[in-house]
Amino acid sequence: MTSRIKFADISAGSRIPEKDIALRRLDVLRYCGACGDFAAPHWSDRISRSVGLPGVIAHGTLTMAGAVRAVTDWAGDPGALVSYRVRGLSLPVAVPDDDAGAALRISGAVEEKLEGNLASVRLTVEWGGQSVMFGARAVVRLA
Amino acid sequence: MALNRDFVGRIHRPADVYEVSREKIREFAIATGDLHPAYFDPEAAGELGYPDVIAPPSFAFMLYFRFGGWPLYDPGFGKKKEPVCLLRAQEITHARPIRPGDLLTQSSTVNYMRDVGPHEQWQSTHEIATVDGEHVCTVVNTMISRGTAATGAGQ
Numbered sequence: 332m333t334s335r336i337k338f339a340d341i342s343a344g345s346r347i348p349e350k351d352i353a354l355r356r357l358d359v360l361r362y363c364g365a366c367g368d369f370a371a372p373h374w375s376d377r378i379s380r381s382v383g384l385p386g387v388i389a390h391g392t393l394t395m396a397g398a399v400r401a402v403t404d405w406a407g408d409p410g411a412l413v414s415y416r417v418r419g420l421s422l423p424v425a426v427p428d429d430d431a432g433a434a435l436r437i438s439g440a441v442e443e444k445l446e447g448n449l450a451s452v453r454l455t456v457e458w459g460g461q462s463v464m465f466g467a468r469a470v471v472r473l474a
Numbered sequence: 475m476a477l478n479r480d481f482v483g484r485i486h487r488p489a490d491v492y493e494v495s496r497e498k499i500r501e502f503a504i505a506t507g508d509l510h511p512a513y514f515d516p517e518a519a520g521e522l523g524y525p526d527v528i529a530p531p532s533f534a535f536m537l538y539f540r541f542g543g544w545p546l547y548d549p550g551f552g553k554k555k556e557p558v559c560l561l562r563a564q565e566i567t568h569a570r571p572i573r574p575g576d577l578l579t580q581s582s583t584v585n586y587m588r589d590v591g592p593h594e595q596w597q598s599t600h601e602i603a604t605v606d607g608e609h610v611c612t613v614v615n616t617m618i619s620r621g622t623a624a625t626g627a628g629q
Contacts, residue, residue: 412568
């Protein structure tokens, strides 16, 4: 099992390990099926571009799920995630029709230690040097 | 082509019950690219103190589509084929992880609808509970309908 982080061992400002993920067309397609969200911008370049989007885009919730793994993998227990909020999915992540996909870099740091062994972690997600969301915060219960 | 603002304050509580299975948890975890063993292996989940495998944290949002994507896909809401609606913000709060065998219901309400520049924005809260009334999770979605504000002037 992955090790668990102890509340006593962290402090505000502690960085969590960075995580790199790639979202490919296949990942978006698979998520369409698993989630039940078949909105056209997630599978059709034609329809997506016709409404002013940059081609097939990843679901905001798929990007969010990838981002929060930086926290749950760090904590070692995905069930320790108490809350997770993103205030703004500000930039749609276009997923190219190639083998590499869209490369996202997730980084984060402990923002605050809270009552009950809870820690809030501020997350940033970068794609091609641009931030794709703002106000991303996960609260986890630590050992 | 503005959306129907009479939806503000409405409550949607379908009679459907969603039965969580270990296979759906597995499928969903793989689809999110998250391969933590607690989703697949009861023993690994047990080492973390859970009675069975657990669902990934974002599993709860899947119920939004399972229960009809309300209000977005309600015929009276006014969404047209175009333009598209996108998730703008989300907050999920868990009382505990979802696990196999959970019999889940969802109650949804629209908190507000308003213009944001040329777009419309609304927020909905979705309370997920077991059939026995145990609160499991709360999902708050904020969505944007691109270019549908009636005046275009916004707020």
